[in-house]
Amino acid sequence: MPLIEAKGIKKVYRTGDIDLCALCDVFLTIDKGEFVAIMGQSGSGKSTFMNILGCLDKPTGGKYLLEGIDVGGLDRDELAAIRNKKIGFVFQGFNLLSRASALENVELPMLYDGLSSKERKQKAMYALMSVGLEGREGHHPNQLSGGQQQRVAIARALVNNAPIILADEPTGNLDSKTSTELMELFVKLNTESNITIILVTHEPDISGYSRRVIKFLDGRVVSDEVKESGSDEVRK
Amino acid sequence: MINIPSTLKISLRALRVNKMRSALTMLGIIIGVGAVIAMLAVGTGASKQIEQQISSLGSNLLMVVPGATSAGGVRMGAGTQSTLTLGDADAVLKECPAVSDVAPVLGGVAQVVYGNQNWSTGVTGTTPGMLNVRDWKLSTGRAFTEQDVKSATKVCLLGQTVVDMLFGGLDPVGQIVRIKKIPFAVIGILEAKGQDPRGQDQDDAIYVPVTTAQKKLFGTAFPGMIRMMMVKAKSTEALNTAEREINELLRQRHHIGQKQDNDFTVRNLTQMMQAAEESSKVMTMLLGAIASVSLLVGGIGIMNIMLVSVTERTREIGIRMAVGAKTWDIRLQFIIEALTLSLTGGAAGIVIGLSSSQIISSLAEWPTIVSPLSVLLAFSFSGLVGIFFGFYPAYKASLLNPIDALRYE
């Protein structure tokens, strides 16, 4: 059973009288442990697709199966539980709570999972350590650099042991050195923890980290390539 | 599974960030709760006072006064003289089975002198029955007797105010006071009773035998005339029977024909006072209701601020939803926030209410009574206001679409 199965997913936005097809019949399957890069020009529907995969948004047509379950049939709270346990989302704009410390931001998913405060703290500290932020747990987002903020967001995505991390242009706001470091972090999570990573990016060299590259154009998948050896070279 | 301590922590932090705004929002509730408590205290104080005054008058009391009753009250024609006599008073006591005691009243204001002190007070001539009728006890000395009435002895009972004015610290019993220059022996002191329902000091009084009053102090148009009589019925249930019996007896004694009006009026004091008490309770409720309106307005203030807060924090809500916050996690967060505002305001309002009640009673010399129930009521009402007005903003927040909330600018 594939981890993710998109069966003719459609997303139509209606603005005035015009129907805009942000996603048109997208068929895709992604297996557990894959590292997938999604590329395509701006407005091609990448974010729309990621939001649907992340259960933040609902398709207007088609079916989305996550671990074989039709997500379309779930209610708000069931979707919230999926976002909590199965999916870690990393956004371009970080989306951290500005009034909370790094530690509290990472604890957030566990807050909605009923863990004791001791357990929360322990796991959050471990997650911060694994993204290389020991000693920064008390810092607030405005006391951290962009790269560090994104690491906090990644720690938050990791902390509930979600099997999938979705990252929509995670390095879009960062310089190239920081971007490279973050990409290496994603690769490490993929290879060491076998977390499935789906990542939207514009930069071709960043897509080089992944084995599979899917290209979107005007809401459709126009290419889906699996490189057998390319990624290994980059990783060396 | 909802994590209350953490949710509370989140709510408190949000309130702390906007200290000024939270304080101003709370002010509405503080004023509301304070007003409810103070107004109820004023109203309850008034009712209580009336209640006390009623019981100070004596229980199961009827008053028989001369003159007929018209729609406007007691009507006395010019030159009309009292038609009530001591004989009437005796007859009422002897012939009305529902009556337990009768006290005739005859009196006026007179100058009283003791040593070099003098005081002007109401002097009432009556019979020994007065003490029973008014449920009045002596603090020292003895009451005058039927024998004193028969032989019109010059003895008197003093009210506490008169004692204070004339004697200072001395024991008046056995002393001689001069009423209208006539010497009277003080034989007893009445217990302090305080104000009557009309606000008059009941202790500013002297009681003497009715015959002495008639013969020595206040001359009357004809012998045996009295100003009115006070009648005690055997029980509260017997009040109406007593009233009917007195009416029948006096009509007969005064030879009043079938179609003629009474030349006297029987007033049921207890009923009148109960009506006064009832109206003061209505006033209490009215005051409370008006004050509750300000509590309601405070609640609307909370709702307003919570709606602003939800809008301002749309992205935060989106982030929480994205990492798994469920409908009730979001709702509780905002409800707890509203509750914190309203309950903190409520607690402060209790303090304000208590202290303003104190201030009212000391400045306006108006007795206020803060009942624990009114405090509880106001506090729980403020809690309800918080939940009620917090729910809509919380509900609105919880229904946001995660992606729309995240994209909100």
Ligand SMILES: Nc1ncnc2c1ncn2[C@@H]1O[C@H](COP(=O)(O)OP(=O)(O)O)[C@@H](O)[C@H]1O
């Ligand atoms: N909320 C929306 N309302 C209307 N149109 C939208 C909305 N969100 C996205 N779109 C449109 O859908 C298309 C795909 O957008 P998006 O998925 O954000 O593209 P990408 O992430 O590839 O740049 C764009 O044409 C965009 O204008």
Ligand SMILES: [Mg+2]
């Ligand atoms: Mg995008």
